[in-house]
Structure formats: structure tokens, C-alpha cells
Amino acid sequence: xxxxxxxxxxxxxxxxxxxxxxxxxxxxxxxxxxxxxxxxxxxxxxxxxxxxxxxxxxxxxxxxxxxxxxxxxxxxxxxxxxxxxxxxxxxxxxxxxxxxxxxxxxxxxxxxxxxxxxxxxxxxxxxxxxxxxxxxxxxxxxxxxxxxxxxxxxxxxxxxxxxxxxxxxxxxxxxxxxxxxxxxxxxxxxxxxxxxxxxxxxxxxxxxxxxxxxxxxxxxxxxxxxxxxxxxxxxxxxxxxxxxxxxxxxxxxxxxxxxxxxxxxxxxxxxxxxxxxxxxxxxxxxxxxxxxxxxxxxxxxxxxxxxxxxxxxxxxxxxxxxxxxx
Amino acid sequence: xxxxxxxxxxxxxxxxxxxxxxxxxxxxxxxxxxxxxxxxxxxxxxxxxxxxxxxxxxxxxxxxxxxxxxxxxxxxxxxxxxxxxxxxxxxxxxxxxxxxxxxxxxxxxxxxxxxxxxxxxxxxxxxxxxxxxxxxxxxxxxxxxxxxxxxxxxxxxxxxxxxxxxxxxxxxxxxxxxxxxxxxxxxxxxxxxxxxxxxxxxxxxxxxxxxxxxxxxxxxxxxxxxxxxxxxxxxxxxxxxxxxxxxxxxxxxxxxxxxxxxxxxxxxxxxxxxxxxxxxxxxxxxxxxxxxxxxxxxxxxxxxxxxxxxxxxxxxxxxxxxxxxx
Numbered sequence: 001x002x003x004x005x006x007x008x009x010x011x012x013x014x015x016x017x018x019x020x021x022x023x024x025x026x027x028x029x030x031x032x033x034x035x036x037x038x039x040x041x042x043x044x045x046x047x048x049x050x051x052x053x054x055x056x057x058x059x060x061x062x063x064x065x066x067x068x069x070x071x072x073x074x075x076x077x078x079x080x081x082x083x084x085x086x087x088x089x090x091x092x093x094x095x096x097x098x099x100x101x102x103x104x105x106x107x108x109x110x111x112x113x114x115x116x117x118x119x120x121x122x123x124x125x126x127x128x129x130x131x132x133x134x135x136x137x138x139x140x141x142x143x144x145x146x147x148x149x150x151x152x153x154x155x156x157x158x159x160x161x162x163x164x165x166x167x168x169x170x171x172x173x174x175x176x177x178x179x180x181x182x183x184x185x186x187x188x189x190x191x192x193x194x195x196x197x198x199x200x201x202x203x204x205x206x207x208x209x210x211x212x213x214x215x216x217x218x219x220x221x222x223x224x225x226x227x228x229x230x231x232x233x234x235x236x237x238x239x240x241x242x243x244x245x246x247x248x249x250x251x252x253x254x255x256x257x258x259x260x261x262x263x264x265x266x267x268x269x270x271x272x273x274x275x276x277x278x279x280x281x282x283x284x285x286x287x288x289x290x291x292x293x294x295x296x297x298x299x300x301x302x303x304x305x306x307x308x309x310x311x312x313x314x315x316x317x318x319x320x321x322x323x324x325x326x
Numbered sequence: 327x328x329x330x331x332x333x334x335x336x337x338x339x340x341x342x343x344x345x346x347x348x349x350x351x352x353x354x355x356x357x358x359x360x361x362x363x364x365x366x367x368x369x370x371x372x373x374x375x376x377x378x379x380x381x382x383x384x385x386x387x388x389x390x391x392x393x394x395x396x397x398x399x400x401x402x403x404x405x406x407x408x409x410x411x412x413x414x415x416x417x418x419x420x421x422x423x424x425x426x427x428x429x430x431x432x433x434x435x436x437x438x439x440x441x442x443x444x445x446x447x448x449x450x451x452x453x454x455x456x457x458x459x460x461x462x463x464x465x466x467x468x469x470x471x472x473x474x475x476x477x478x479x480x481x482x483x484x485x486x487x488x489x490x491x492x493x494x495x496x497x498x499x500x501x502x503x504x505x506x507x508x509x510x511x512x513x514x515x516x517x518x519x520x521x522x523x524x525x526x527x528x529x530x531x532x533x534x535x536x537x538x539x540x541x542x543x544x545x546x547x548x549x550x551x552x553x554x555x556x557x558x559x560x561x562x563x564x565x566x567x568x569x570x571x572x573x574x575x576x577x578x579x580x581x582x583x584x585x586x587x588x589x590x591x592x593x594x595x596x597x598x599x600x601x602x603x604x605x606x607x608x609x610x611x612x613x614x615x616x617x618x619x620x621x622x623x624x625x626x627x628x629x630x631x632x633x634x635x636x637x638x639x640x641x642x643x644x645x646x647x648x649x650x651x652x
Contacts, residue, residue: 017585021464042585098649118652125458127652128636129595132451134651135612135639136605138347182598257608259343259368263600269455270596272508274589279462282583286461306637306647310454313461321632323424325460326444326453 001292002060003285004029006051006081007067008039010245011090014281015065016043022285024315029057031064058084062295063288065089075100082107082115082302086295088288090120090280097123097304105302114295115302119287120280121271122146126251128305129269133253137265140255143181145173145194149247149276157222158199161215163207166235168242170198173249184254184264197228200242202235247276286313327618328386329611330355332377332407333393334365336571337416340607341391342369348611350641355383357390384410388621389614391415401426408433408441408628412621414614416446416606423449423630431628440621441628445613446606447597448472452577454631455595459579463591466581469507471520473497475573475602483548484525487541489533492561494568496524499575510580510590523554526568528561573602612639 003019005012008030019027020043027046032039036048049057064085068074070093078089082104091100097118108115118124122144130142151171158167177194180187187193199216203209213230216223233241250270257263273279287305290312294303311321329345331338334356345353346369353372358365362374375383390411394400396419404415408430417426423444434441444450448470456468477497484493503520506513513519525542529535539556542549559567576596583589599605613631616638620629637647 014583017583020585021583094652097652098645101648123652125462128458130651131636131640131647132454135615135636135641136451136608138641184598257340257343257347257601257604259346263604265600265605266596266598268594268596268598270592270594272510272592272594274591275583278583278589279591282462289461304648304652306644306652307635309633309635310457310461311632314457315461315464318632319424321457322427322630325456326420326423326449326630326632 001025001289002028002062003065003288004031004057004061004063004085005065005067006031006054006077007073008032008041008048009067010277011067011281011284013042014275014278015067015284016041016046017278018281018285019043021282022289022315024289025285028061054081055084061085062292063088065284065288075103078115078117079103079107082113083111084113086114086291088116088119088284088291090124090284091118092120092123094123101302101304109301112300114291114300116287116291116304116308117302118304119284121273121283122249124280124283124305125269125271126249129251129267130253131306133251133255133267133269137253137255137257137267139257139261140253140265141186143189143252143254144249145178145181145252146249147171147173147195147247149249149273150242150245152245154197154199154222157219158201158216161212163204163212164201165204165207166202166238168200168238170200172196172198178250181252181254182266182268184266186254191225192227195226197223197226199228199230200238201230201232202238203232244274245276246274247279248272289313289315327351327615328354328388329391329614330357330383330387330389330411331391331393332357332380332403333399334358334360334367334374335393336603337393337607337610339368340601340604341393341610342367342372343604344607344611345369347608348615348641350615351611354387380407381410387411388618389414391610391614401429404441404443405429405433408439409437410439412440412617414442414445414610414617416450416610417444418446418449420449427628427630435627438626440617440626442613442617442630442634443628444630445610447599447609448575450606450609450631451597452575452595455577455593456579457632459577459581459593459595463579463581463583463593465583465587466579466591467512469515469578469580470575471499471504471507471578472575473499473521473573475575475599476568476571478571480523480525480548483545484527484542487538489530489538490527491530491533492528492564494526494564496526498522498524504576507578507580508592508594510592512580517551518553521552523549523552525554525556526564527556527558528564529558570600571602572600573605574598615639615641
């Protein structure tokens, strides 16, 4: 399967690594908005090409993986490139998925391609597990906990405060809340009761730490609704102790069965990830495989993880899967 | 969706309860090998019918759920009834799945039906999670832990010992082993290191407890390879404290990503079930919904959980799922 990526940031580099772990995939092209001569990649034999020339490669790519931001890049890029290629993205603005789906579906269908959107872990594997668990236990409650992990959005928000040189923010589930949910206690949890926020901040030498801490803790939407701790450290400490991009979390459904709801059940799917972008990339490669299989079967238009039979993700055949994995 | 069940034991009763929890399903018939007048069911309006008359109901059933044993019932029953109906079973003899699949596939295809086999949680939801996790992290290791839960097979084995009146056996994961796996330590674990076996035994008044305990602990395949504890209790205590059929377990995959495998990840799917048969039944009903949808789309032959797009399990439409669950 001939893979190309558009965009060579954390996610694009993750795709490059994931291709190395999957024998049936080959990275052919990295398309970039930068000057291609300035982009150094790891894969021997793959070419770095300006995105302006992407159309020339229409016939040499099975699936194009679009690694752009959900706010402005993907709503424009995914429909555009679905006209030329089979495409896949990790669009993660939950509220705008229906609109993005409609745009991508039209572009893909009009041009005879398959497209897959919102692939990753949330949306993605977490969504899948919400659907499976909800279908099995229709009488129940869903809980999602994120972390312990780095939130790029919250880290960026801190960095925009005056006097802050650098920052890293971890989202942390509250252990007592997790415990109650896992015990099937069906708690009603406020935002504050579910997660805490832990900030590691490098202040400028003349930065007013008391003001910075106050501005963080009072920031609406990002921090005001949470119990937030702020720790000031040096740039060296931040680089040494907080350079990774770990993440994870749990999707839990608790529900009851029986003639009178007399039996309770807990279904939990959880992830503990050293590298959020590399894991997301690994999910993308598995779904690129599925997309290309579905394309070869004549399936066109936009799909999501909810439309893909699990067997299509695996490099094993149906027979091998039934013999070894079922 | 008009549902019928064949067999009214724990699983059949579980189906009856699951139908009550799913508004789009209706229990029409319970087929039994017993005298129908002796079988009391809970659902008003559903009919109890002798299995000898099952063929008369060909046109009034969307999906027949076959609740039989995997050892001798299902290998014979599922292909037989796939000739008359869309069928679904929970065949769980892993090693014989390819053979069962081939037989059921032929019967279903020759007669224009869809059939789904090996639906439940293992095989079933656990298999799904092995396939998903294996496709995402091709470089990694799989672990499955079962329990804490009642093993019917092991309980039966104890009851066959002379001087035993009743017994209940729990399979229990070893906490230290689980911990190591969850920490990504990638341990190589022997049978003994993964699970212990806990037995609650009612001995006859003249039963030789020392001999019973020895016979349990030395029983090949069932107990000899495990650390086993044997507790003697009264029938009253057994009935009071051990009447449920709880089960559960975890499927864990640990694996690495990155150019040099520098990042590690843990994917875990776990179940904690008050009632093993009611949970299995709930999975069966969700897959009966999927099977009937696929049938209406013209799909024929034998399928497994690996062939079913997750969206087909849900009573929500694709649009609703994308807007609310993705």
C-alpha cells in the first residue's frame, strides 16, 4: 500500500514511524507547505515534495494521510484532496463532525474516492468503544476520563500569558471519581470532580509569578472550572522532565441487565500512551489499510471508524483471524 | 425485529431479559426440547413451542438465537437451523471455530440466510479487542486474564468427585501479573503465574475432606497447573454467598512505536460482569440487530464479530452516531 502524508509535524513523523512497523505499507511521498529542501525525513527512498505539485502524483498514491489542524486546515484540505486521492484525517472537533463529513462525502463521491475522517483515539477508538458498550448495555451511563496526559491546547494557553516563556499542562483524572465509576456507583460528576489540571511553567526572569499563577487559575473555560496546580521550574527542568507527549484515558460504561435490572456490569477501555501523536498515527495507518481495502471493493464516499469492519484493519486474512484471533 | 430463542437455560433467559432492554426487538418464540407446557417464561405474548415444530415458523422470525452447548449442540444445530432462519450463536470452542464457520457458511449461503457465530465476550468482545489492538500496535504482546469469575467447567469437574455435593470454582487473575503487564514490563508468564483457582466445596457428611482437596488440587488440566485453594462450606453458605454467575477479565496489548521503538503503549479492554450469561445475551442481541441489517442489505453466509461494522450494532442511525457518539 503506497502511503503519502501531507504535513510533517508530530503526526506526520508518527506516520513515518508507523509505516516502518507495518510491512504491507510503504511511505512514498511527504508533501509539505514548506520549502521541500528544508524538510529532512527519516525514510530512505521517500520523496519530499511541495504541496503545490501534489496533483502530479494522483496515480502513485493509494492513500493520502492528511496531517493538519482541525480548526482551519482539515475543513478545507480534506474535501479538497478527496477530489484527487483516497484520504484519511484525524479531524477532532467533535461538534463539527457532521458538517465535515458532509463536505468530504460529497467530494469523495463526486470523484470516485474513499475518505475516512476523525480517525485516532478520541474521536476514534474511544468513539468505537462508546458505540460498542452502548449497544450492549442500552440501560447505562457513559464516562470518559482523559489523562494523565499533555494537553497541547492548555499548554499553548499558558504560553500566551505575559511573562511565560514555556509551559506544559497535564490533564489528570481524579482517582476517587474513577474509582466510584469502576465500582458501578453511577456517580453524577461535575467537571471539577472528574479532572485536575497540573501546570509546569517557565517564567521570564522578571515575570510576576503570583500574577501568572492567578491568570492561569482564573482563565475561563481552560482552568477556572478545575482544581489547578501551578509549578514554576527552569527551562532546563522542563526540557528534561516534560519533553514527552504522553496521554491516555478511559471510556467506561456501566449498565444493568436482568428482568428487574438486578445485575450490573462495567465495560472499560483504557489507553496509556507514551506518545499521543505516534499512537494516533498508528491508528491512522491501520485505517488507511481498511480504507484501501474498502476502495478496492468498490466502496466510495466518506466513512468513519464506525463503518469499518474490524477485520479490515488487520493485515491477516479472514481465515487467519478466525483461526488465531477469534 | 422478531427474535426467537432455541433453548431456555441461563442464556435463553438472558436473551429474554435483553429483549426487554431493547425497544426495537420483540421476543416471539421460545423453542424447547422439553415439553413446552413445562417451560414457564417471563414475556407476555411470547409463545413456547416444541423444537419439533420450529419449521412452521420460518416466515415469522427475523433472527433465531441458538442457545446450546458448544461441545455437541451447536456444531449440529447452527448449520441445521441456518437452513431455515437467520441464526446467531455463541460457539466458544476456539480451536474448532474454522470448522464450525465452514459448516455454517455453507448452510446459510445455500439457503439464502445470514449466520453469525461465536458471539459473546470471549470469543466476541475480547476477540475484537485483540484484533483492534494488534492492528494498531503490530509490534507488541497480547495478554488475556479471566476473572474474577465462576468457571462452570471447573465447578462441574469438582462436583464429579466422590463425596462432593456441590461446588463453585472462581478463576482469579494474579494481581502481580496484571500489574506487570499494565506497567508495560512485557513479562513472560506461566499458566501458574497468571491465574489462581479458588474452590468452594460442599462435602457429604461422610466425605473425606483431605482426599477431596487432594483430588481437586491434583486434577490434570483443570487444577494441577495452578495454585488452588479449597474451602469447605455448607450448602446454605454456598447458596447464600455463591449463587451468582459473575465473570470478567481483561485483554491487554502492550507495544511500541517510534523510529527505534522508543515509545510504549498499553491498550486494555476489561469487563466486570455480575452475570456472565446476561452479558453474553446482551452482546447476542446487539449482533442479532447487526445480522438482520446486513441480511436486509443482501449479505448472506456466515459472519463473525470481526466482519460487522460497529455502527450496525446500534439502534441509532449513522447520522445520530456521528453527531453524538463519534
